[in-house]
Amino acid sequence: MSLRILLPFLLLILSLPAGADTVWLNNGDRLSGEIILLDGGKLALQTKYAGRVLIDWKDIDTLSSDKPLMLRRDGIDSEASERLQAAGVGMVQVVNGSTVTVPLASITRLVPPRPLLHDRLWEGNLDAKLDLDRDENRTDEWKFKGDTRIEHGRWRHVLNGELERKTENDEETEDNWEVEYDLDRFFTDHWFWRMGYDHKEDHFSDAYRQRMLGTGPGYRFWDNELGRFDLISRYNRVALNSEYGEFDFNTWSLEWDYKRLLRGTRFEFYTTGTLHKPQIEVIDYIIESEAGLRYRLNDWARLSLLYELEQLYGVGTSSSQRHYLIGLGVGW
Structure with missing residues (x-):
């Protein structure tokens, strides 16, 4: 033609x-x-x-x-x-x-219905932060956080990951990563059993490696096109490698996972976290949590604002770490 x-x-x-x-x-x-x-x-x-x-x-x-x-x-x-x-x-x-x-x-x-992959439901997010500081010091920092889940039949696979690097004047000051995989088996529309494994590496921390294997029941309050809300109780075995030796101990934990679309799906509020109760005398409890807001630029691009909080209470003292993440991301 x-x-x-x-x-x-x-x-x-x-x-x-x-x-x-x-x-x-x-x-x-x-x-x-x-x-x-x-x-x-x-x-x-x-x-x-x-x-x-x-x-x-x-x-x-x-x-x-x-x-x-x-x-x-x-x-x-x-x-x-x-x-x-x-x-x-x-x-x-x-x-x-x-x-x-x-x-x-x-x-x-x-x-609109959520996208299906044949008989599977697949969704996820990937957020990125890049911070380049050029004053009296030369600082480069970047961080990636991602999560994805695939649900088919009575099974659900959940994968979370995080990667962070930071250099100051060409000298590395931060180098850590974390990956977590959870497998859920639903017995009803709400009740399920979770088995999960979490691995952390931090090359600039006294506790440079942590591995955790856990299992326990969970309850899904809702999971639809507008959001979800899960609560999970687990019993975990933790192996910790540090500059002071290796430690193994058990913990009880309570996890939450909440997401809700707001204002005609333009905004998305979400929060996840875990409350740990270690079975050791020197630590009362540990909180690892995050909360964020995503603004949808289009069907796949997001602007993200994330707040992370880690707190440890024990032997009459407490310590906290707070992180803020502002960046771009993709969602599906």
Whole structure:
């Protein structure tokens, strides 16, 4: 095909209107865009002419959407919809094999389904920080933090990692990394059993290596397109290598994992952490926690703000370490 024939054909294809979701308001207005989320009585609609618009759900007469959505209705768990079709005032048709007309007032949540890898659910984040300081000292610092999880059937694999390097005047002052792998087996939709292994290396710390193997029950309060909340209790065996010798001891721990999308999925708040109760006299308890906020620039890019806190209490004293991470990241 010659370019003189191909070029007009391409221009015609590009000029065709893209499919869009449509919302009819009860004041007679009609808005077109992409439905992002319905939560808390607000519908987030991404438009080309006004950006992201938040619409009160009670102000909508009906709507339509050609893309798959997950719905939650009063008294009904989440259900899938292939598409939505406009119906009468205060109504909408839910199409998923069959067509059902339901009141808008009965729908409490709309959200695009999470991406699936065949029969698996896969999600994750990778955040990076780079700090170059060029004053009287030459300081280069970079840090990567990542997490990913794959869930299929009754099994869930969770992998977390962290890598940090820092040099001052070409002399290395920080060199540490950590990797953690957890395997969960669900017995119900909420209860599961976790087995996990954690390995830490810090070349500039007195305790330069730590390995921990643990197992215990967990409870999933919820895990959906808007977020998750897990609590896990574990019994662990810890092997610690330090400048003062090798130590082995047991701990009880309580872990939490919380994430929630906010303001039409634009913001994401999350916090994870572990409270340890070592079975040794010199340490009362240890807290390792982090909390952060991510701002979604687009479907994959994130701006991230992270706060890390590590505290140790024992023999009447305490020590704390705090870290802040501001950087860019990707999510999937």
